[in-house]
Amino acid sequence: MLGAGIVGVSVALHLQKRGLSVALVDRRGPGEETSFGNAGVIEGNTVFPPAFPRGLGALLRVALKRAPEVNYHLLFLPRVAPWLLAYRTGSRPERLIETARLMRPLYARALAEHEVLLTESGALRFLRKEGWLKIYRSEERFAALKPELDLAREFGLPFSAMDADGARVLEPSLAPVFRRAVHWQNAANLTNPLAVTQAYAARFAALGGEFIAGDARTLSRVGTRWKVETKDGALDAEAAVIALGPWAPDVLEKFGIRLPLGIKRGYHRHFRSAGNAALKRPVGDMDNGYALAPMEQGIRLTTGVEFAARDAPPTPVQFGRLLPAAKALFPLGEPVEPTPWMGSRPCFSDSRPAIGRAPGQPGLWLAFGHAHWGLTLGPATGRLIAEMMTDAVPFCDPVPYSAERFA
Ligand SMILES: Cc1cc2nc3c(=O)[nH]c(=O)nc-3n(C[C@H](O)[C@H](O)[C@H](O)COP(=O)(O)OP(=O)(O)OC[C@H]3O[C@@H](n4cnc5c(N)ncnc54)[C@H](O)[C@@H]3O)c2cc1C
Secondary structure, eight states: OBOOSHHHHHHHHHHHHTTOOOEEEESSOTTOSGGGSSOOEEOTTOOSOOOOOOSHHHHHHHHTTOOTTEEEOGGGHHHHHHHHHHHHHHTSHHHHHHHHHHHHHHHHHHHHHHHHHHHHTTOGGGEEOSOEEEEESSHHHHHTTHHHHHHHHHHTOOOEEEEHHHHHHHOTTSOSOOSEEEEETTOEEESOHHHHHHHHHHHHHHTTOEEEEBOGGGOEEETTEEEEEETTEEEEESOEEEOOGGGHHHHHGGGTOOOOEEEEEEEEEEEEESTTOOOSSOEEETTTTEEEEEETTEEEEEOOEEESOTTSOOOOTHHHHHHHHHHHHSOEEEESSSSOEEEEEEEETTSOOEEEEOTTOTTEEEEEOBGGGHHHHHHHHHHHHHHHHTTOOOSSOOGGGOGGGGO
């Protein structure tokens, strides 16, 4: 297993549970990269993925850097343009419906699979099952949700649409600066995503799995086997799984596998609550693209998207644009850390991950590209790929997630 984010750790644990001998290799500790900094939402109710802005007005706001939910580095735009065009195509109404249908089996298992791993890892104390609340500041924005809510009803996903007063019964610390809200009851959240990934890794180790420091870029094929250099020397295995999140292309391109993985960078910062204000569940401000999530460290404010090179220095300008709106919604106090955290969501333009065999490389498997919902989908992905690798009947059809779709 190469990569010990929430996806890699979940895959490793599922493989170890099925009796395979598994080594988990990462250059850092488990869960310390993208899986460290998310909003902690386990959102098995996801219907439509985040979409490319629709309409000239929305696009202009982004282009003029007036939209708090998106930022970009101008010099990066030519490089990301082909991906953005494909993303725009993937965001057409009929494509969003198709994606929702293809992703449903995976999302449907998301929370249940987390609960299995949380229970056996002794980490249930991090789980809250209070749903999540999305707020809408205008009637128009809420009205635009209709196709998504219709599909949610068809899928049998419970939700309650309400006005600001209704939402403030659930979250009394929110100010009535919004018109509408939707409470997705069956969503859950984790109050410390890093600790959860570490708990899954500890469970993996307790079952006999080995965690070893090493650089996945040393992966090579030796005959029919796979070899990687680690701090304990060379490791060779019958199969290798790439779960390197946004770093997957660094390894795959060496083997001639070029998949159109994009990056959506995102930031977080913790704030103390002013007075005795509190949140019971994560809250998404859908007009401004940020979330406020109750974490052990404080209220975690996670930003929307930044299109910039993965390794370019952080430019957390979105905080300046969205903090006035966030502070008007919830009484945020002092920041906890001196600087924001940054991570990179690994995203395919069709908002589906790559799970399954690597094209043209027997024994090489892929589990990455979970975009905005990798924390949610880690354990379900772990189960699916472990079932595929052990020739068990997979719990859902894996074909929509195959990397062959890019051939
Ligand atoms: C601001 C923000 C908010 C988010 N909110 C949510 C949310 O509320 N809910 C949700 O479900 N998802 C959320 N996400 C998305 C989620 O965090 C990601 O999809 C998920 O963490 C990806 O996990 P991963 O295991 O694929 O990648 P990672 O966690 O990045 O793991 C990849 C691992 O590969 C390792 N690695 C890289 N290169 C090498 C190398 N050369 N050698 C060895 N090891 C290497 C890294 O050290 C890392 O440990 C959010 C993301 C962001 C940025």
